[in-house]
Amino acid sequence: MGGHTRRGLALVRERIEAEPDRFVADFYTRLFTIRPALRDLFGATMAHQRAALFGVLDHVLEAFPDTASHEDLVALLAQLGRDHRKYGVAPADYDVFCNAMLAEISATMGDEYDHELATITTQALMLTTGVMRGAAQTAPGPATWTARVVEKFRMSRDLAVVRLVADHPPPHVAGQYLEVSIPQWPRVWRHLSPSVPPNPHGELEFHVRAIPGGTVSSAIVGETAVGDVWRLAQSHGTLTIDPTRESVLVAGGTGIAPIRALLLQMARRADTRPTRLYYGTRYPGELYEAPNLARLAGTNPWLSVTVVSEKDTNPWWLTRTIDADALHIRHRIGRLDDVVGSEVGAALDAGAAPDTQVVIAGSAPMIENTRRTLIIAGVPGRMIDHDPV
Structure with missing residues (x-):
């Protein structure tokens, strides 16, 4: 793409990065004002979500002008789209997100947001939401699975081993981690690594240490009990062993x-x-x-x-x-x-x-x-x- 695209999106990044917390907070206020029901898709605290949104937006604005990096960008956005299925995001919600983001960028840029810059920014955001929506709609299998806690062992005051049995074996391979949500903190997701390979019985085991200030990890160690039902979503990670090497x-x-x-x-x-x-x-x-x-x-x-x-x-x-x-x-x-x-x-x-x-x-x-x-x-x-x- 031309240099004007690169310069234009670099200017947008610069203005957003000047006050990232304000920008993201104002964006979510705008989004939930337009579609109040979307607030229910997220957890009680938005700190992690806000940081993640800023990181993705900053990456999109940086990578979009470089056509050589579009393959990697599309792959990232597709994975984000598949990941967002667990929140219950509907196809139409992507249009609301795109419009709210463009409006917030316009408000942030003020008089600098001319027709050319608006066109460039719209193209970048439409690519983002289009790829995410398409990946979500074509992803195979359910968005989430459930698993019931069958055993829990307190290994120390801040560490627990939790065993569960899933209703259907989640699709993962040994070495990967799964997205997990617990009933004490619904709609809040964390990454946990199973300590056993996948098996047809859906048996899972997680090792969790309570992190100081960590709401989910502390709840797992201190409050999780046999009978609790967890939700599981996408698997991630690439840890593998080449059997031909030591x-x-x-x-x-x-x-x-x-x-x-x-x-x-x-x-x-x-x-x-x-x-x-x-x-x-x-x-x-x-x-x-x-x-x-x-x-x-x-x-x-x-x-x-x-x-x-x-x-x-x-x-x-x-x-x-x-x-x-x-x-x-x-x-x-x-x-x-x-x-x-x-x-x-x-x-x-x-x-x-x-x-x-x-x-x-x-x-x-x-x-x-x-x-x-x-x-x-x-x-x-x-x-x-x-x-x-």
């Missing part, structure tokens, strides 16, 4: 969930290559999954397990203990990224396969630190896989 799997905290699902899937194969697992937490008593991993390693000689804790003792409120020697696994003290980087680097120096794949799961800081440490240790960046952070 693997190093790194799991921090509840990041063990998707890694465990991958390991259980790998255990079904007869040709799985040697795999080293590093599972780390802050305190040794938080290594709740260590016994299960030890049993898995005991029946699968291709798997070696190293558990890592930053501290060698527990705080007073954590009573769980771990005896690594009795479990026949290694226990290292230190930061997970440092232990992994040191041992993987030493293995490479000793002649380990240079094409060993590494999969990391955990918090965003843990993933970033581990990735950086591994690259410094000599692991090619292309061999390191993790979900977006």
Whole structure:
């Protein structure tokens, strides 16, 4: 597209970015004034939704003038359209959204919003809503599924393992995460990773840590009970294992969930290559999954397990203990990224396969630190896989 399109949309981005919170808040006020019923599609708090909207709008305005990036942009918008089915968005709602957004941009731009700029902006917004609506209308299968809680285990004061059985097995693969909504916070969605591979019985297990200030995670740990019905929506994520290569799997905290699902899937194969697992937490008593991993390693000689804790003792409120020697696994003290980087680097120096794949799961800081440490240790960046952070 021409330079005038790029300059025009860059100006719109600049004006919106000057006061992003005000712009998004005013947009939603305008949208709900035009169609009050749309407010019921969202949760009680709009903070997450507002941030997400601004991110998508900013990306659209940046990417639209570059025709070379349209394929990626369309793919992103299509996924957003499929994701929005869970909110109950109707096809006609996209027109209301588009008109409200154009009106808010016009109000923000003032006299700068001439006919040419209005035309360019309208084209970008019509592409956005058109792709999302089309993807939503052509998406296969239901928008959501339901699953009933059948077991819940409090592993510590801020961590729980929840098991459910879905009415129909949700379409996902081992290593992916699902969008989840709980009855305590309806219409609020969070991403949770199943710790077991998909199965025809619809059995699911999630590991959830209560995040300080996190409404949904705290409700799951503190309030979820057997019999609760959760809603499940789209699956996301690309964590996979290439069975032809040796693997190093790194799991921090509840990041063990998707890694465990991958390991259980790998255990079904007869040709799985040697795999080293590093599972780390802050305190040794938080290594709740260590016994299960030890049993898995005991029946699968291709798997070696190293558990890592930053501290060698527990705080007073954590009573769980771990005896690594009795479990026949290694226990290292230190930061997970440092232990992994040191041992993987030493293995490479000793002649380990240079094409060993590494999969990391955990918090965003843990993933970033581990990735950086591994690259410094000599692991090619292309061999390191993790979900977006």
